Amino acid sequence: MPAKRILSLWFPRLGAERLLRLERGTLEAPLAVARDTGNMQILSSLSLAASEAGLTMGQPLRDARTMCPALITRLQNPQAEADFLKTLRRWAGKFSPWVGEQGETALILDITGCAHLFGGEESLLAAVEEDCLQLNLTVHAGIADTVGAAWALARYAGQPLGMARTGDAVDQEARATRSRATKRRNWERGGPTPRAMPRAPRGARIAAPGTTHSALAPLPVAALRLPESITTQLTRLGVRQIGELAGMPRAALARRFGKDVMLRLDQAHGVAPEPVSPARAPLHFAVRLTLPEPIGLEADMLAGIDRLLPALAERLQAKGRGARRVRFQAFRTDQTSQIIEIGLARPSSDPDRIRPLLAMKLSDIDVGFGVDILRIEAHQTESLAPQQHKGHFDASGQARANMAQDTALDDLIGRLGARLGLEAITRRHPASSHLPEKAALTFGAAWSTAYGVDMGADATWPIPATRRPLHLWRPEPLMGTQPDPMPPERLKFRGQMFEITYASGPERVAPEWWLDDPDWRNGVRDYWRATTQHGQQLWIYFAHGAALSTGWFCHGRFA
Numbered sequence: 001m002p003a004k005r006i007l008s009l010w011f012p013r014l015g016a017e018r019l020l021r022l023e024r025g026t027l028e029a030p031l032a033v034a035r036d037t038g039n040m041q042i043l044s045s046l047s048l049a050a051s052e053a054g055l056t057m058g059q060p061l062r063d064a065r066t067m068c069p070a071l072i073t074r075l076q077n078p079q080a081e082a083d084f085l086k087t088l089r090r091w092a093g094k095f096s097p098w099v100g101e102q103g104e105t106a107l108i109l110d111i112t113g114c115a116h117l118f119g120g121e122e123s124l125l126a127a128v129e130e131d132c133l134q135l136n137l138t139v140h141a142g143i144a145d146t147v148g149a150a151w152a153l154a155r156y157a158g159q160p161l162g163m164a165r166t167g168d169a170v171d172q173e174a175r176a177t178r179s180r181a182t183k184r185r186n187w188e189r190g191g192p193t194p195r196a197m198p199r200a201p202r203g204a205r206i207a208a209p210g211t212t213h214s215a216l217a218p219l220p221v222a223a224l225r226l227p228e229s230i231t232t233q234l235t236r237l238g239v240r241q242i243g244e245l246a247g248m249p250r251a252a253l254a255r256r257f258g259k260d261v262m263l264r265l266d267q268a269h270g271v272a273p274e275p276v277s278p279a280r281a282p283l284h285f286a287v288r289l290t291l292p293e294p295i296g297l298e299a300d301m302l303a304g305i306d307r308l309l310p311a312l313a314e315r316l317q318a319k320g321r322g323a324r325r326v327r328f329q330a331f332r333t334d335q336t337s338q339i340i341e342i343g344l345a346r347p348s349s350d351p352d353r354i355r356p357l358l359a360m361k362l363s364d365i366d367v368g369f370g371v372d373i374l375r376i377e378a379h380q381t382e383s384l385a386p387q388q389h390k391g392h393f394d395a396s397g398q399a400r401a402n403m404a405q406d407t408a409l410d411d412l413i414g415r416l417g418a419r420l421g422l423e424a425i426t427r428r429h430p431a432s433s434h435l436p437e438k439a440a441l442t443f444g445a446a447w448s449t450a451y452g453v454d455m456g457a458d459a460t461w462p463i464p465a466t467r468r469p470l471h472l473w474r475p476e477p478l479m480g481t482q483p484d485p486m487p488p489e490r491l492k493f494r495g496q497m498f499e500i501t502y503a504s505g506p507e508r509v510a511p512e513w514w515l516d517d518p519d520w521r522n523g524v525r526d527y528w529r530a531t532t533q534h535g536q537q538l539w540i541y542f543a544h545g546a547a548l549s550t551g552w553f554c555h556g557r558f559a
C-alpha cells in the first residue's frame with residue numbers, strides 16, 4: 001500500500017485577489033481588504049502591491065493609510081470569499097477526488113496515487129502554479145505524509161526563521177530590551193521593511209516519503225498550528241524550531257503548555273491520526289432555457305415553464321429529492337433579471353404541483369424590453385420519504401398511503417403561502433396533556449402533517465372528560481364572589497353583572513406535579529359550566545389555592 005501523501009494549497013491573498021479579478025486588472029494601486037474587529041478595522045487580506053508597500057496582515061487600517069496614502073480599501077465579504085474558496089475546491093478536483101477546505105484560505109488534498117498522473121509530485125506542483133498564474137492567484141503549496149506537515153511546508157518552507165514572526169530575536173538584543181522586543185516590529189528595530197513573502201523552491205516544499213521529521217525540524221514552532229500565545233511563550237524560552245521542541249520532555253511540556261502542543265506535534269509527525277475530510281459537493285437542481293427572440297407575454301413565459309419543469313422533475317427524481325422552495329428567474333435583454341420565489345407545503349417533484357404556484361406570481365415580473373433567458377432552480381430540497389414510521393408493516397404502509405393521497409390540502413397551503421407566506425399558515429395538533437392551555441400545539445402548516453408530528457403528539461385528538469369551550473383565554477378573576485367551592489349565584493365579569501341560572505360540574509383538573517407552571521400556582525381547579533340569565537355559557541373554575549389565594553376565575557365561553 002503506498003504511503004499517504006497530502007497536498008496543502010494556501011492562498012494568502014484570497015480576499016484581495018478575488019476583488020482584483022472582479023476589477024479585471026484595471027486596478028494597479030495597492031489594495032487591502034479590511035474587517036471590523038471591536039472598535040477598529042484591521043487588514044484581513046493584501047494585494048502584492050500592498051505588501052510591497054510595507055503593510056502587514058492584522059495591521060490597523062488607520063496605520064495602513066498613514067504608511068500608504070494611495071491605499072485602496074474594500075470591506076470584507078466573508079460569504080463571497082467562502083463561495084470563491086468553494087469554486088477553487090471544484091477546480092482542485094482535477095488533481096485529486098479527495099479535496100477538503102482547511103480554514104478560510106486553504107485547501108487540503110489527498111493525492112495518494114494521483115501524482116504519477118501528472119509526471120510526479122514536482123510536475124503536479126508545477127501544474128498547480130501554472131493554473132493559479134492563469135487565474136491571477138497567489139498560491140503556496142506543500143506536500144508531505146501528514147496534513148500538519150503539508151500545512152507547515154506550504155507556509156514556512158524556505159523562509160528565514162526571523163520572517164515567521166515567532167517572537168523576539170533573543171540572540172541579537174540585550175537582556176534589558178528583550179521584554180520589549182516582542183512589542184516592536186522588525187523594521188522598527190532597524191531591520192528591513194517587510195516585502196512580499198518569498199516562495200521556496202519546489203524541492204524545499206516537498207517532503208519525501210518517510211522524511212517528515214527532518215523536513216519539520218528546521219521550521220519555526222508556529223508551523224505546528226499553535227495559538228499565538230503559546231508560540232510566543234515557547235520562543236521566549238528559547239524554543240524556536242520544531243526540532244528543538246520535539247527533543248524536550250513531553251510530560252513537562254504538557255503540564256506547562258497543555259495537551260494541544262503535544263497533539264499538534266504528534267499530528268505533524270503522523271503519530272496521531274488527522275484524516276482529510278472532503279467537502280461533499282452540494283446538490284444542484286437547475287434548468288435554463290435560452291430563447292432565440294425576446295418574449296414579453298405571460299402566456300409565453302408559461303409555455304417556457306412547461307418546457308423546463310419536466311427536465312427539473314427528472315433531475316429531482318433521479319436523486320430522490322423533492323423541491324421545497326423554487327426560484328424562477330427571467331433574464332431581460334438589458335442584462336438585468338426579475339426573480340420570483342415560491343414555497344411548497346410538502347416536498348414534491350411533480351410539475352403539476354409547482355406550475356400553479358409559479359403562474360400565480362408571474363404577474364409580479366416586469367419584462368421591460370423583453371426576456372431572453374428563463375431559469376428555474378430548486379434551491380431548497382428534501383428527501384421525498386416523508387418520515388420514518390414505527391410499527392408493523394401494514395400500519396406504516398397505510399400511513400404512507402394516507403399522506404400520499406392528501407395533496408389537495410398541501411396544494412391549498414402552497415397557494416395560500418404564495419400570497420401570505422408559509423410562515424403565516426399554522427396548524428393545531430393534539431398534545432398529551434389534560435391541562436386546557438396545553439391541550440393543543442401550534443405548528444407551521446407547511447412543516448407538519450395532519451397525522452401527527454415527531455414530537456410525541458397523538459395521531460387523533462383525545463376525547464376530554466367534558467366538553468371544552470370554543471373560545472379559550474387566559475384565566476380572568478371574577479368579582480363579587482366568595483371563596484366558596486360551590487358556584488355563585490351572581491358574578492361580575494368584564495364590567496357586567498351576570499346571574500347564574502344553571503351550573504353543571506365540577507370537573508377537577510390538576511397540573512403536572514413535575515412542572516412548575518406560574519398559571520397553576522393557585523392549586524387544583526374545579527371547572528363548572530355556568531349558564532347565565534341571557535343564555536351565555538361560561539367556563540368558570542374555583543381555584544383551591546396553593547402558592548396563591550383561592551377564588552373564582554373565568555377561562556372560556558361556549559358557543
